[in-house]
Structures are given as structure tokens and as C-alpha cells.
Amino acid sequence: MAEQTWDGTTQAESQTRQRLADCAKRYDWPEVFAVLDAEPALVNSARPGGTSWFAPLHQAAHAGATVAVVERLVGLGAWRGLRTAAGERPVDLARRGNHAHLLDVLEPPRRVDVPAETLRRIQVYFHAVIRARANHLVQEHSLRLPELEVLLELDQPQMVFQPPDMHGRFEFRLEPDGPATRLVVDVFADRHEVTATEVRVRQQPTAALVRVPDERAGFPVLVTFAHTYNGYDLHGGSAGLSELVMPVQREWERTAALPNDVDLLRACLFFQQRSHYWDGGLWDFETAPFVVALLKWIRALSGGTVPVRSVKPAP
Numbered sequence: 452m453a454e455q456t457w458d459g460t461t462q463a464e465s466q467t468r469q470r471l472a473d474c475a476k477r478y479d480w481p482e483v484f485a486v487l488d489a490e491p492a493l494v495n496s497a498r499p500g501g502t503s504w505f506a507p508l509h510q511a512a513h514a515g516a517t518v519a520v521v522e523r524l525v526g527l528g529a530w531r532g533l534r535t536a537a538g539e540r541p542v543d544l545a546r547r548g549n550h551a552h553l554l555d556v557l558e559p560p561r562r563v564d565v566p567a568e569t570l571r572r573i574q575v576y577f578h579a580v581i582r583a584r585a586n587h588l589v590q591e592h593s594l595r596l597p598e599l600e601v602l603l604e605l606d607q608p609q610m611v612f613q614p615p616d617m618h619g620r621f622e623f624r625l626e627p628d629g630p631a632t633r634l635v636v637d638v639f640a641d642r643h644e645v646t647a648t649e650v651r652v653r654q655q656p657t658a659a660l661v662r663v664p665d666e667r668a669g670f671p672v673l674v675t676f677a678h679t680y681n682g683y684d685l686h687g688g689s690a691g692l693s694e695l696v697m698p699v700q701r702e703w704e705r706t707a708a709l710p711n712d713v714d715l716l717r718a719c720l721f722f723q724q725r726s727h728y729w730d731g732g733l734w735d736f737e738t739a740p741f742v743v744a745l746l747k748w749i750r751a752l753s754g755g756t757v758p759v760r761s762v763k764p765a766p
Contacts (some may be wrong), residue, residue, distance in 0.1 A: 472498035
């Protein structure tokens with residue numbers, strides 16, 4: 452199952468997002484799918500700077516598109532429970548437009564059962580957790596915070612949320628149990644257990660092991676692995692990290708030799724991933740020779756598993 456991601460973007464300038472929104476608004480489905488085939492992660496995105504929060508599936512419902520179009524969007528990962536700024540799901544828009552042929556295919560499945568009020572209260576606390584750790588980024592980027600209703604239609608009710616410019620990310624999963632349902636939220640070295648009545652914070656085991664992926668595992672897997680070693684927190688921010696890893700890269704470029712220090716190698720991998728991000732993804736992270744060499748040597752030295760490495764940032 453592909454990792455489910457809530458990006459929350461509402462303002463960032465993006466020609467691709469604008470193009471997708473334009474194509475969906477004029478019901479140009481071949482162009483919509485052309486964009487999504489290249490950027491499938493945008494299937495639930497709305498127009499940057501827009502106020503309606505219409506994703507492509509909302510536009511399809513509003514237009515009374517064919518069942519084939521809607522099924523293809525759902526197959527690409529469009530959430531049927533995602534709401535517009537006015538609180539309408541795609542099925543609500545189809546019903547309001549008398550598009551009866553879409554009602555069945557747009558009805559959000561409920562793979563887990565959680566009382567609506569319980570979920571609403573959990574979401575309030577969850578948003579408080581996010582703001583406690585990253586409120587300056589939420590405000591700076593006008594982020595739309597994760598809405599838990601979409602978890603109910605997933606086979607595995609879990610998701611990730613990484614605010615722009617945040618060195619870590621929020622990983623959250625729903626554990627359904629009626630009114631006692633809880634949301635488990637991992638961020639940095641802390642685990643938050645969120646219920647409808649409280650939030651409990653527990654320290655995560657620092658020695659939790661993760662598998663070193665094959666260098667051909669693909670971009671999402673490799674990026675996720677790179678972030679299991681938080682080089683910024685462990686090495687004094689971007690300046691300290693750069694000072695540590697740049698000599699390693701220069702030596703590798705000169706001799707193709709890498710050190711026998713797994714932590715240093717992982718710091719280099721983390722730095723490469725952040726460089727890729729700040730470069731705007733203009734080069735292929737997953738096929739870059741230095742990245743491939745780092746992954747192979749980390750796997751060889753570690754035996755295939757490494758611990759999650761991070762430190763809790765200073766308040």
C-alpha cells in the first residue's frame with residue numbers, strides 16, 4: 452500500500468498545481484490525468500490560493516462526469532471523504548447536482564467505525580499537537596491541517612503530514628475503539644496518544660530498528676528512510692551538518708571511498724535528501740550515484756537494519 456500523505460498546501464506557488472486545478476475546473480479529464488500520471492501525489496490537492504478547496508474529484512462530482520472518470524480518480528487515491536471549504540464531500544456535490552449515476556461510486560466507504568463526535572474531538576486535540584510543535588510553519592504557509600475523516604475510508608487508517616520547512620514529520624494512525632478510539636501521533640522522539648478527552652505524551656524507544664531499503668526501492672521509500680536519521684538535530688542544524696558531510700562527499704568524488712561509520716553515512720544521506728528538497732527536486736535523488744553508494748555501504752556495514760536516530764529539539 453502506498454504511503455498516504457496529507458500535504459496541507461493552500462498557498463505555495465506551483466505551476467503544476469495551478470494547471471491541474473485549471474484542467475479540473477474546465478472538466479478536461481485527459482489533461483487532468485496527464486498531470487496526475489506525472490504527479491500522482493497531487494490527486495487530492497486544491498488550487499493554491501483558492502477558497503473553495505475543490506480537488507479534482509470534487510470537480511468531477513460537480514460536473515456529473517462519467518463513472519469511468521470518477522473510478523479512475525479514486526483508483527489514483529482520491530479521497531471520497533475529503534470536504535470542500537463549505538464542508539461538502541464529492542457525493543454531496545453530486546447529489547446537489549442531481550447526478551444520480553455517481554452517488555454509489557462516490558459514497559465514502561467506512562472501513563473503520565468511529566463515532567463522529569469522538570473523531571471531531573480527537574481532531575481538535577490533534578491540531579493542537581501540530582500547532583504546539585509547528586505553529587509558526589502552519590501560519591507562515593497557511594496550511595490546511597489533516598482532517599481525520601478521510602482515514603475512515605483507508606484499508607490502513609494511517610497517514611503522514613510534513614509541514615514545509617519542518618525537519619521532521621507527523622506520522623499518525625487511528626486505532627478504532629468506539630468512544631475510546633485513539634490517534635497515535637509520532638513526531639521526532641515523542642509519541643502522542645490522542646483520545647476524545649486528552650493527550651498523553653510518551654517517549655519513543657530510541658533504539659527502534661528500521662530496515663535499510665534497496666537502492667531501487669523508489670523515491671518515497673528512500674526519502675522516508677533518509678529521515679530516520681535527523682541530521683539537523685543530531686549535528687547542530689544545517690551549518691553543522693554541512694561541515695560534517697561535505698568532506699565525505701568530496702573524498703568520495705575523488706576516490707570513490709566511503710568511511711566505515713554508519714552514522715556518518717546516514718548523515719550524508721539525510722543531507723543529500725534535504726539538498727534535493729531545497730534544489731526543488733531538479734535532480735533524481737533515487738538514482739544519484741552518491742546516494743546509491745551511500746545506501747549500499749550503509750546496508751553492508753549495518754547488516755540491513757539501523758536504529759532510528761533523532762533527538763528531541765529544544766523547546
